[in-house]
Amino acid sequence: MLMNGSQTVGEAAVRAGCRYYFGYPITPQNELPEYLSARMLDVGGTFIQGESEVASINMVLGASVAGGRAMTSSSSPGISLKQEGISYMAGMELPAVIINMMRGGPGLGNIAPSAADYFQATRGGGHGDYRTPVLAPAGGQELVDLTFAAFDLADKYRNPVMILGDGLMGQVMEPVIFPDFIELADLPKKDWILDGCKGREPRAIYSMLLGQQGELYKHNLHLQEKYDRITAEELRWETKGTEDAEVVVVAYGTAARIAESAIEELEAEGIRAGLFRPITLWPFPLPPLRELSKKVPRIAVFELSMGQMVEDVILSVGERAEIYFHGLPGGIIPTPAQVAGFIRSAVKGDGTVGRRIDV
Amino acid sequence: MSEQIEYTKIFGRPESLKETPTHYCPGCGHSVAHRLVAECLDELGLREKTIGVPPVGCAVLAYNYFNFDMVEAPHGRALAVATGIKRVHPDKFVLTYQGDGDLAAIGTAETIHAANRGERISTIFINNAIYGMTGGQMAPTTILGQNATTAPGGRDPRLHGSPIDISRMLAVSNGVVFVERCALDSVKEIRKAKKAIKKAFQCQLDDLGFALVELLSPCPTNWKMTPKAAWDWVAEEMVKTYPLGVIKDITGYEDKK
Numbered sequence: 223m224l225m226n227g228s229q230t231v232g233e234a235a236v237r238a239g240c241r242y243y244f245g246y247p248i249t250p251q252n253e254l255p256e257y258l259s260a261r262m263l264d265v266g267g268t269f270i271q272g273e274s275e276v277a278s279i280n281m282v283l284g285a286s287v288a289g290g291r292a293m294t295s296s297s298s299p300g301i302s303l304k305q306e307g308i309s310y311m312a313g314m315e316l317p318a319v320i321i322n323m324m325r326g327g328p329g330l331g332n333i334a335p336s337a338a339d340y341f342q343a344t345r346g347g348g349h350g351d352y353r354t355p356v357l358a359p360a361g362g363q364e365l366v367d368l369t370f371a372a373f374d375l376a377d378k379y380r381n382p383v384m385i386l387g388d389g390l391m392g393q394v395m396e397p398v399i400f401p402d403f404i405e406l407a408d409l410p411k412k413d414w415i416l417d418g419c420k421g422r423e424p425r426a427i428y429s430m431l432l433g434q435q436g437e438l439y440k441h442n443l444h445l446q447e448k449y450d451r452i453t454a455e456e457l458r459w460e461t462k463g464t465e466d467a468e469v470v471v472v473a474y475g476t477a478a479r480i481a482e483s484a485i486e487e488l489e490a491e492g493i494r495a496g497l498f499r500p501i502t503l504w505p506f507p508l509p510p511l512r513e514l515s516k517k518v519p520r521i522a523v524f525e526l527s528m529g530q531m532v533e534d535v536i537l538s539v540g541e542r543a544e545i546y547f548h549g550l551p552g553g554i555i556p557t558p559a560q561v562a563g564f565i566r567s568a569v570k571g572d573g574t575v576g577r578r579i580d581v
Numbered sequence: 582m583s584e585q586i587e588y589t590k591i592f593g594r595p596e597s598l599k600e601t602p603t604h605y606c607p608g609c610g611h612s613v614a615h616r617l618v619a620e621c622l623d624e625l626g627l628r629e630k631t632i633g634v635p636p637v638g639c640a641v642l643a644y645n646y647f648n649f650d651m652v653e654a655p656h657g658r659a660l661a662v663a664t665g666i667k668r669v670h671p672d673k674f675v676l677t678y679q680g681d682g683d684l685a686a687i688g689t690a691e692t693i694h695a696a697n698r699g700e701r702i703s704t705i706f707i708n709n710a711i712y713g714m715t716g717g718q719m720a721p722t723t724i725l726g727q728n729a730t731t732a733p734g735g736r737d738p739r740l741h742g743s744p745i746d747i748s749r750m751l752a753v754s755n756g757v758v759f760v761e762r763c764a765l766d767s768v769k770e771i772r773k774a775k776k777a778i779k780k781a782f783q784c785q786l787d788d789l790g791f792a793l794v795e796l797l798s799p800c801p802t803n804w805k806m807t808p809k810a811a812w813d814w815v816a817e818e819m820v821k822t823y824p825l826g827v828i829k830d831i832t833g834y835e836d837k838k
Binding site: 418 | 629
């Protein structure tokens, strides 16, 4: 099917068993709620246009605690408002899928694509010591596959999961193939949900832990163990042409697709450039990038932000390779030729495009 | 042989309440309100199909006392959380229990819109005209002249605005079928409150729409009064700003006296 990215995520979510969508309009992702407002009628699901992002994420919280596969979507300023609910769901260990089709910021910014919410997405964003897995599709078919993966991950770890796209990805039309609908009855049973206490002891799900015996302390250690498990088991990344590369470009999402085109241009000039594309942004694929940095002399980081993921790259690479960075503020999408200029400059080490990072 | 005496139990703890001593202050209305809610749930046979959403504020620990499924909502978001629950379980009974800071300040948007959508949810609104848990700051419901730690010298309409009457505001919405304001200051008013709560619950069972019962509730600690003086203050002062009685009733139910 030929669909834009936002609609793609909507259809994938329905097929992955999502029957509860709550959201508030914001450009550039409105095609997603619009699509689901009709689609949920077809499948007997629930679509509510909430009175705000804050209300919408808390409706997701309610649907999740009641046992439904629930989702919301938004774009940068709207995600800021949802952070309260995301923090609560992390504390209460409730699954949910949150889509962020990023736009330019800070503040109201603009509606053009950007990738400047990396820190917010990967560092918790809301208050408290928590993490949410963040999946970064590069568009098209991967939007389908990672939407399915996001619901499974959320349920498996009882944790909110974010899909981090951008306005370009949300609006570009690409051909995609959808898997069949999953059978809701086949999903693993949740033995913790609230559905009335008939035939069992009542349950309470809450995030306030006042116990004098270090209840909150223990809960946070428990959460950390979970995050450690996710870090060990759920890393995703992709490499292309990294063997014998003289430079490896690290980029995710839309930036990675532009970098891929740039790398093809450079091939004609005889420059051997590879691509390392993180797919999970948290947990960041640190071990494989560390291994790569032992074999490649130069790492070129390209982001549609002024430099956020580059900090994770520095943590991964250390002093094992030279690190170059080139970032652009939101609102302008560079051409492959411009990115090729950066990679060329990184290979020469002349620093005319971007800058060298001293570790 | 000794003679077997048969006893008939005429009063006890409702099954919807756990056998747990509460943390509420002496004279506080929450204990009474909890009991009324529990009695109504028992009498309607709802305990095993109820999912309750307590507030942030003094009643945040309600899950320690209520003997049914409970989920804690972020401050003010109880009706959004309840909306999500009710959409997954339309056949279950969903209850929110919220204070004035929760429902009438930070959660005003969630309150108005859930009510306006006509969500089949029952809401108990505890109005004690003050922020209790945080230590006596001004609430949107604080009455004119009333002292609060953030309204030294008393609430002044030019400085702080006037008390907000959420129940009357909600009554104009088409999604709302029943709103009644009661008080927890005397046996007579408490009996009326129980009837109102039961009626609000019935609205959800009969799929009519959104229903809310506002309970004027004493807060002796933060009002800096004895329990007796606090009850009197509800009856004599608070009711002038918040008159008791049915504010809206389009249920069609006959009121059995």
